[in-house]
Amino acid sequence: MESSNEASDRIGGLTDLGPFLSKRNNARNILYTSDIPQKCKDEPCMLGVDEAGRGPVLGPMVYGIAFCSLSDGEVLKSLGCADSKQLTEETREVIFDDINRKEYANTSVGWAVEVISPNTISRNMLKRTKYSLNEVSMDSAIALINAAIDLGVNIAEIYVDTVGPPEKYQAKLSALFPDFQITVAKKADSTYPIVSAASICAKVTRDHALKVWKFNEGLDMTHEQFGSGYPGDPKTVSFLQEQSDYHFGYPRLVRFSWSTAEKAMEKVACPVQFEEGNEKPKAGRSIKKFFKGENGGKLEKSDFFKERFLESSNFEFM
Amino acid sequence: MQDNVTFQAFNGAEDKINGTKIQFIPAKIEIPTSAKAAVHTYFDQYTEELDGELSNALRGHPLNGRKCKTPEGLLGVVYEENKTKLSETNRTLKVNSVFDEYIYWNYDKIPSSNDALVKGLDWMEIAKSFMEPLDPDRVAEFAKNRKVNGSSQETK
Numbered sequence: 001m002e003s004s005n006e007a008s009d010r011i012g013g014l015t016d017l018g019p020f021l022s023k024r025n026n027a028r029n030i031l032y033t034s035d036i037p038q039k040c041k042d043e044p045c046m047l048g049v050d051e052a053g054r055g056p057v058l059g060p061m062v063y064g065i066a067f068c069s070l071s072d073g074e075v076l077k078s079l080g081c082a083d084s085k086q087l088t089e090e091t092r093e094v095i096f097d098d099i100n101r102k103e104y105a106n107t108s109v110g111w112a113v114e115v116i117s118p119n120t121i122s123r124n125m126l127k128r129t130k131y132s133l134n135e136v137s138m139d140s141a142i143a144l145i146n147a148a149i150d151l152g153v154n155i156a157e158i159y160v161d162t163v164g165p166p167e168k169y170q171a172k173l174s175a176l177f178p179d180f181q182i183t184v185a186k187k188a189d190s191t192y193p194i195v196s197a198a199s200i201c202a203k204v205t206r207d208h209a210l211k212v213w214k215f216n217e218g219l220d221m222t223h224e225q226f227g228s229g230y231p232g233d234p235k236t237v238s239f240l241q242e243q244s245d246y247h248f249g250y251p252r253l254v255r256f257s258w259s260t261a262e263k264a265m266e267k268v269a270c271p272v273q274f275e276e277g278n279e280k281p282k283a284g285r286s287i288k289k290f291f292k293g294e295n296g297g298k299l300e301k302s303d304f305f306k307e308r309f310l311e312s313s314n315f316e317f318m
Numbered sequence: 319m320q321d322n323v324t325f326q327a328f329n330g331a332e333d334k335i336n337g338t339k340i341q342f343i344p345a346k347i348e349i350p351t352s353a354k355a356a357v358h359t360y361f362d363q364y365t366e367e368l369d370g371e372l373s374n375a376l377r378g379h380p381l382n383g384r385k386c387k388t389p390e391g392l393l394g395v396v397y398e399e400n401k402t403k404l405s406e407t408n409r410t411l412k413v414n415s416v417f418d419e420y421i422y423w424n425y426d427k428i429p430s431s432n433d434a435l436v437k438g439l440d441w442m443e444i445a446k447s448f449m450e451p452l453d454p455d456r457v458a459e460f461a462k463n464r465k466v467n468g469s470s471q472e473t474k
Contacts, residue, residue: 014449027364044438065374119364119375119378122379123369123375123379125377125378126378126379127380127426128426128427148329202324216363216364217356217359218359231446242430244410245356245360246351247347247355247360248355248361248376248377249377249378251360251366253374255378256375256377256378265377268353269346270348270349271348271349272345272346272348272376272377273346273348274344274345274346274425275345275424275425290386307434307437308434308437308438308440308441310438310441313323
């Protein structure tokens with residue numbers, strides 16, 4: 001998966017997040033890792049994994065990890081890391097800021113996110129052999145865990161929130177990381193504070209990615225106009241109805257692989273037929289052909305021309 | 319009945335190459351219009367190049383591309399139809415632009431010499447052999463050889 005190679009400035013608090021994201025190419029993925037607290041290298045750690053923005057038809061999906069020493073569970077509680085869906089946007093932002101700015105937190109807790117661009121999501125899901133969102137998700141989680149390992153985080157336990165079936169996911173992660181104790185569970189976000197911390201980092205990053213979204217296509221619109229990106233949001237619905245391009249469909253804020261986008265595009269843009277992956281099998285010889293000869297007595301076109309889609313014509317030059 | 323289409327004659331000359339960027343896409347626009355497509359804002363700025371391989375996406379579909387040149391001694395010509403047709407069956411096309419290079423895009427498949435467009439250009443070589451005037455000396459030589467072979471068969 002592609003990632004931005006641009007120099008990664010440091011995110012030291014909530015106010016750095018917007019400028020950090022707006023400097024980067026929003027058509028590509030962005031991977032960011034925080035400074036690693038010394039404690040996370042010295043002591044065995046727990047690491048939580050969660051995602052934000054899986055459902056929306058607009059904007060990136062963000063994968064996040066957070067990690068801290070096994071003995072620092074209290075720090076997570078003091079920060080207020082609990083079921084992130086129960087927290088308001090403001091509370092999440094305060095917690096995110098505290099994780100980065102408050103000394104008791106930033107000496108204990110580290111985090112990382114991968115912003116998976118809507119362009120990347122579409123391009124993967126619309127491959128000839130589909131690369132599903134679940135696979136994209138797992139690969140992103142694996143990349144983040146590997147990034148933490150490379151930066152020296154002393155991982156002992158991993159907790160992963162999943163929307164899909166946990167068993168398959170758990171088996172895959174256990175095979176890749178046999179040294180860690182791995183727990184994959186639905187709603188892990190509300191059960192394990194470290195997953196909640198990861199969820200907060202992912203969700204705050206996703207919200208900011210939309211807030212600072214700059215349309216390379218030149219549309220002068222903000223997230224207040226295009227909405228949350230959820231298919232049920234009336235602002236998002238009208239964005240899909242109004243901001244289309246006849247030939248190209250939509251700007252690359254849109255996940256083209258979402259059926260909501262496909263259906264909306266049918267109404268506002270030109271129908272486009274992509275080359276099919278499989279050639280149609282040749283039909284068997286019909287009985288008619290047997291009596292009349294192949295092709296009604298005419299000469300069958302040579303394979304040379306068929307393979308090349310060449311046809312004769314009677315154009316004249318003046 | 320096939321339409322009677324008249325092409326404006328084009329006397330191939332390199333100086334007519336007018337820098338039009340030609341891109342061959344693996345998709346069919348079902349209802350073409352005369353409106354210009356916003357190729358730069360919606361497409362070109364997203365083209366990425368890595369080791370000579372180009373990549374981009376069209377309506378989210380991944381594309382793999384390569385810069386190509388027209389075959390030695392050949393130029394590509396884009397014809398444009400007059401907006402006001404004389405009649406439905408008598409159509410006249412005029413030269414819009416001339417090119418000697420283009421970008422070829424495949425849908426999620428790295429371009430290769432197996433692609434239909436590249437292979438289709440083989441026909442140009444074959445057609446040339448058909449159309450070239452015969453060299454009288456070679457014809458005479460061919461006829462002579464045939465006679466020799468023919469008579470030697472008779473003596474057996």
